[in-house]
């Protein structure tokens with residue numbers, strides 16, 4: 001049996017011929033930049049999240065970077081970021097001209113550790129980026145309180161959390177703004193690169209729009225603008241795919257529940273805990289094990305594709321050597337023990353059982369060898 005890590009072709013088959021028809025129509029009308037498709041998707045995405053404004057941009061990294069710049073965060077500022085995240089979270093801070101300050105993650109969820117956060121605040125702290133990693137939202141109660149108390153901006157990196165909720169509120173509604181990536185493999189993915197920023201702040205939205213469109217518009221921002229727009233083609237494709245997002249997230253949840261149930265008694269396998277307040281959309285299914293590399297090789301042998309998210313914690317990344325001196329033990333231990341199992345909306349129950357069987361056999365053999 002082959003178990004792919006993701007299956008985009010299966011998703012696109014479900015969307016059907018409308019996708020191809022949309023592309024053909026766009027070629028006929030040549031409305032490639034801006035226009036009704038972009039406006040419609042921006043509005044629909046904001047309303048799906050529960051925010052007033054949505055601004056389409058070129059990718060998730062730009063959503064973060066432009067949002068930070070629009071907030072006036074830059075040179076001399078520090079922005080607190082979890083050590084366990086995709087490097088783009090930290091890169092966006094550096095691209096805005098500010099300094100990322102890394103904090104460790106929680107042992108049970110691998111998300112930003114709110115106790116460790118306190119020690120990372122300084123007079124230069126301008127913002128905290130809550131990364132809703134693997135589809136699970138951070139502790140937004142505690143983060144909201146801490147940021148309000150300190151008077152710093154709370155920002156959501158929701159690039160892996162399309163449709164996720166903390167209690168009854170969706171990802172994107174807690175921060176000064178939230179950044180989404182529509183990279184093809186994300187829960188809602190485009191036919192290429194795309195991203196969006198959502199916010200309740202009309203003037204912030206207008207500044208981001210101007211910053212990503214050569215400064216055009218009625219909101220001079222006093223900053224060097226760039227070009228980071230959402231293509232009409234991507235907006236139209238995302239609009240069609242958004243009809244399926246909730247169902248696809250539900251299917252991810254079923255697969256995640258099955259993995260959790262079946263793996264719960266496998267020796268040496270540590271699951272990523274889910275907070276009860278948090279309604280995850282399971283972008284990735286991450287387990288930890290001491291025999292990570294050997295298990296990964298075994299899964300590959302059986303046709304099961306896995307990933308590591310992420311191999312190098314951000315504070316150890318060569319790009320951020322400046323910040324690389326602190327020991328952040330949970331993130332460092334996780335980096336060498338984590339493995340992401342296949343996770344997508346088209347994973348079958350048989351495939352989940354097959355993956356679990358291979359892991360169970362491997363763990364049993366390893367346990368026997370060590371006795």
Ligand SMILES: *Cc1c(COP(=O)(O)O)cnc(C)c1O
Pocket residue numbers: 059060061062085086088089131133157159160180181182183193194195
């Ligand atoms: C994907 C991702 C990004 C960056 O998004 P791009 O669209 O690839 O620029 C940022 N942060 C996290 C957590 C991501 O998963």
